[in-house]
Amino acid sequence: MRETDRSGRPGLARPRPERGTPPAGVPVPRPRRALHPGAWWLWALALGTAATRTTNPLLLALLITVSGYVVAVRRPHTPWARSYGAFVKLAAAVLVLRLAFAIVLGSPIPGTHILFTLPEVPLPDWAQGIRLGGRVTAEGLAFALYDALRLAALLICVGAANALASPSRLLKSLPGALYELGVAVVVALTFAPHLIADVRRLRAARRLRGRPDKGVRGLVQVGLPVLEGALERSVSLAAAMDARGYGRTAEVPTAVRRTTAALTLGGLLGVCAGTYGLLTAAGGSYGLPVLLAGLASALAGLWLGGRRSVRTRYRPDPWDARAWLVSASGAAVAALLVLAGSLDPGSLDPGVVPLEPPTLPLWPAAAVLLGLLPAFVTPALEAARDPRKEPTT
Secondary structure, rough: EEEOOOOOOOOEOOOOOOOOOOOOOOOOOOOOOOOHHHHHHHHHHHHHHHHHHHOOOHHHHHHHHHHHHHHHHHHHHHHHHHHHHHHEEEEHHHHHHHHOOOOOHOOOOOOOEEEEEEEEEEOOHHHHHHEEEEEEEHHHHHHHHHHHHHHHHHHHHHHHHHHHHOOOHHHHHOOOHHHHHHHHHHHHHHHHHHHHHHHHHHHHHHHHHHOEEEHHHHHHHHHHHHHHHHHHHHHHHHHHHHHOOOOOOOOHHHHHHHHHHHHHHHHHHHHHHHHEEEEEEOOOOOOHHHHHHHHHHHHHHHHHHHHEEEOOOOOOOOHHHHHHHHHHHHHHHHHHHHHHHOOOHHHHHHOOOOOOOOOOHHHHHHHHHHHHHHHHHOOOOOOOOOOOOOOOO
């Protein structure tokens, strides 16, 4: 194709820039990387740890509000980010069920403010300590509400981590010792949507042909093609993984393997014992040191175990200053709530006998507000998208 220039002489046509492309010479701003998914999980688990240290409904409601606000302003536009609503519904179901059990089965908390009385069902002698029906007191309902609200806050914090952190990027960031586990989970997460899409496609095709897609006959005639397609994908995936050298391991000495197993097993036992100590009132003195020692031992075991994996990461997610700030904000909330529980336990665990309205302690509430830091130091919704994914037209 030829065209004329300003002097009227014919010349070659110049390529036109694509729509939306900045002019030549104008620097293109480099998109900011999304936050490391491990930072989101550390932040959310720290908020969940803070929720387990109190039964004050005002502090728990503040924790739920903080996590919900961060999710609202930093949740990416991805399908897996919609899981937050499911966790909120699950938390609401936990509240309803806990109150229903307190009403029907009674509460061990004695109370004098009787709200109503249900018909009591007589039980045999071997079921002593259990009752169906009877008096329902305000103290028993308040105790059940406080206890259920703590579990609901923990579920919502876990839902916030699921909505903010990409599961595929999180699995890619696993240490080398967990490489096989990460690949298995990635394959499972990839195959499940394909199976659902195959079932929907085959059922729609049978309905268009006027054939039944429900019942035992429809299930058999739809299930066989789905299983056949899954088998074909499995064979293709196995061939691709074999061509890429999946399963190769490096030779390590026997002493290193035994040390790795001992450190990993001891670290997991230490984490379990330390977590139990933090969640109980009697283990507050030894819980944190045992938990830290277990984490250090487990991390050392994972580091040694990673020497068997001969692989590299393509464009790994960096752990930058923003990830440190997000993790530190959650850790500060958990540490300050633990400190507040040791200094003034009455403010974090309000009593229900006698029944009194809960009060909001000022400096623990200010500590919870530190959890809002990720809403200001992380990139906005548009910048949180993965820059490695090219837009489709």
